[in-house]
Amino acid sequence: MPEPAVQALSHAARVRVVAATLAQLLVMLGLLSAVPAAVAVAVGSLPLAGRLGLVAALLCGAGLVLLRLPGVDLRRLDLQWNEALAVTALAFVLAAAAMVWPMMAAGIGPLDALLETVSAVTTTGLTVLRGLADADPAVLFLRAWMQWYGGLGIAVLTAALIMRHHSSARRLLETTGERLTGAGARHHARTVFVVYAGLTVLAVAAVWAAGIAPFEALLYALPAAATGGFAPVDTSLAGLPVAAVGVLTTVCLLAAVSLPLYARVRAHGPGVLRHDEEVRTLLVLVLVVALALALIGRCQQGLDWPAALGHGLALGVSAQTDTGFSTTDIAGLAPAALLVLMLSMTIGGCTGSTAGGLKIVRLLVLLRLVQLALRRTAVAERAVLHAQVDDARVEQDMITGALQLLTLWLAVLLLSWLVFLLHGAPPLPSLFEVVSATANAGLSVGLTASELAPGLKAVLIADMLFGRVEILAMLVLLYPTTWIGRRRNT
Secondary structure, three states: OOHHHHHHHOOOOOHHHHHHHHHHHHHHHHHHHHHHHHHHHHOOOHHHHHHHHHHHHHHHHHHHHHHOOOOOOHHHOOOOHHHHHHHHHHHHHHHHHHOHHHHHHHOOOHHHHHHHHHHHHOOOOOOOOOOHHHOOHHHHHHHHHHHHHHHHOHHHHHHHHOOOOHHHHHHHHHHOOOOOOOOOHHHHHHHHHHHHHHHHHHHHHHHHHOOOOHHHHHHHHHHHHOOOOOOOOOOOOOOOOHHHHHHHHHHHHHHOOOHHHHHHHHHHOOHHHHHOHHHHHHHHHHHHHHHHHHHHHHHHOOOOHHHHHHHHHHHHHHHHOOOOOOOOOHHHOOHHHHHHHHHHHHHOOOOOOOOOOOOHHHHHHHHHHHHHHHHHOOOOOOOOOOOEEOOEEOOHHHHHHHHHHHHHHHHHHHHHHHHHHHOOOOHHHHHHHHHHHHOOOOOOOOOOOOOOOHHHHHHHHHHHHHHHOOOHHHHHHHOHHHHOOOOOOO
């Protein structure tokens, strides 16, 4: 289509519509902020409780004011694609920014607090905090709670509990990667919320039963269900009972499966999971990564087989699900193990799960394209062949989307790595940190710390946000044409 025709059909985002939609998410954030405020009161952390209470009131107040903007009827609101992407990006930015002042109660500066809150709400797990065993329990809960609601997604929570307009809810959910079927958007969001809440309750009970104290079990289980990776101690899972490590690893693996798929199990039986190609690929990838890590640990680090297999399985699940839990010091791993972990983190988990990364379905699409190219060499020229994933035809928009995201990912990774190298950071550790941030994985070789240069902290913050919204939403937010141009009537 000629450029003038494209411009004639293009519409800039309507600021009032974006603000009114974002207002509902702000109210949701305000309500969510009240939970850690109550916990802070319960454990006697009154200064943090005061900060959280004030932030919750401000968020709810700002949301209610924006909801009353003139000229916007929420019952008839129809979001454009660029508006929905902008709202999604703004939701994560504002969710992190709103918690900076409360997080500074941990004794850190604004930039460190921003890195911590972005890491929390994007379910990454990179942290600048040290001495967590002696930290304020309310701060530890705030981190875990932010990872929990960040794992499900603010848009999903809002669509499930607050949003009334079905078309707007559907468009918002589609920007987060949710695959909606014929069911309504709010019904889908509520189904996902119920599954997520059930998985969380199961995780807390199982970790508690594995020998962890109740409050500590909560601090481990919330990030596990969100595949977030924040732990209440500096050593992550190291030192925990074997049963607790096994439970948490299992929860992370379950959370990396598409959450709507569990709702179908009730109607169609467990065979739904067995026949899903993404789930099968996830299990294969975990086993391959675990065995590779175990072999490297045995041959290059001299571990005995039980220890090598144990660490390999725990790290394999953590990397493939982009959780960030670890049972050993990542900085002490062999370079080959770091490379395996980077590849695993980049791929990530299933679409519709809490896991990060590029998502397995996109890997399957790219593999099917290679397979299709090979098959074409052996068939007649006029033969019509199609790539399929899960018995569904791979459409052109899926191929285009996968290639676009892969290209953007590579660009972000290379540019971020270049900045680290220009600052004199060691090549392999800096690449590992950048991959971990962009994949929202959280495994760290130790570069992420309060001593890190401010510019490099800013790079990691940007990488985590880009990774969580799959880059495009953040680019739309920053793209001038999104805000400047001809607009539709509100």
